[in-house]
Amino acid sequence: MALKDITLGQYFPGSSPLHRMDPRTKIMGICLYIVALFLAKSMVSYGFLFAVLALLVRISKVPLKSIVRGLKPVVFILVFTAVLNIFYTPGTHILVKFWVLTITLEGVRTAFFMVIRIMMLITGTFLLTYTTSPILLTDGIESLLSPLKKLRVPIHELAMMMSIALRFIPTLIEETDKIMSAQRARGANFETGNLIQRAKALIPLLVPLFISAFRRADELAVAMECRCYHGGEGRTRLRQLKYHKLDWLTLTLALSMCVIVFVLGKFGL
């Protein structure tokens, strides 16, 4: 097993307008999109939101295949939601009645919309992570949440932890690979056996990994102190986030999208 091949996050490097956009714009845009999704009540508004999403996917140049692949892990949730909604939505138009189970037209309708909604929601958020590098994403979140610093929420610390975690994923993966090889060389078996046996086999892997992670953390903390790290106070950044014309345009469009869906809802569409 080549642990090194695991891709970090799901970032697709590129230069589309979506890639160049400020991460904060994208995060806010996605939030507005989610709001719009929950305001949508009819075929028309869902159709509209679907068109918006399709257009964005097109602009981002993210291959459709990777989006479909990203949806695979949620298939279970989708099926589960669909089944629950089909059977448990009360309604007057009964389609099938079998023993205690009743399927109503309303149920099928709700289930259908629910599944569409979840799928669009996930695809939308994928677009964010596909087009934004993890560092920019962290920077964007830190910047957006910074008003909370006034309420003493440790935003800078959280962002720093996130970026260090991202930084150390490849290092720890490499380390895991090394420990696995070392343990295998001494006859450890990670591949066969039943679930319990395999879980037990992980102990000699996890213990050294944890010890080394703590040691690394200690050394990193000292190295950071040596470079004058003293929390977020008075810290400047090499890369300043800046809103450009494209960002204002996008935010305006995202807001109008919400308004359109809201108005459509008012007209019962």
Next chain:
Amino acid sequence: MIDIIKTQDLHFSYSTPDGASPVVLDGVDLNIEKGSFVAVLGHNGSGKSTLAKHLNAILLPSGGKVYVNGVDTADEAKLLDIRRTVGMVFQNPDNQIVANVVEEDVAFAPENLGVPPEEIRRRVDDALKAVGMYEFREHAPHLLSGGQKQRIAIAGVIAMQPECIVLDEPTAMLDPIGRSDVMRTIKQLNREKGVTVVIITHHMDEAAQADRLVVMAKGKVVADGNPKEVFQDVEGLKAIGLTVPDTTELMYQLNQCGLDAPLDALSDEECAQALMKLLNP
């Protein structure tokens, strides 16, 4: 010459859970001159790394004083000034790189110091050029070799514009090519930028490249001087578990056989010439 770092009767001991307090540093008096290139040599457990950690207030003395540019390192109000003056590079490059992108990592220290963004950009570019890693500025550090990572770590310290860099066994985890790259970078910084360098090492050949060599054993300074002088005490060094550079060892062995070989022929060149002289008297 002005001393950038001065230790006075420096003692350090730590307490263990079973109540003992082993003495790691036992009265170290050391003056590091501005602009000098000093190597601190010692066996494992000689206290050399502990000494290094005292030079920028990562550890504070249990007894005695450490001064950086005349400022007592125990003065908490001056902590950032001290750390900005004396930068530190550690053994494992992986554990001192903070960011996902090379230039962001180099920018870490100036960011912490609140330097304006344009100035950070200038410093980052300068630091990366100084270590010869400018073309890698947008790479992910984990994809670089050990030697390259260590040079990034050095750049991260240079970006702070320190007057002195302390390197704690910076080449211990590197392959020979990485080692020589790092040593070359360090020497360049010393010669061209006038940065004071203190390198902690147990490699004899690295120690031989310094202007001044300090040998430590059991928490004490046991020898201090020009590498040529220090290495002449072959028996003394061997007694504290150290070896001498191969050239000196060769001269020493020849002397043992009754020849009159000069013990101060430290470089390969000098050694070869001394041998020539012995062969054609």
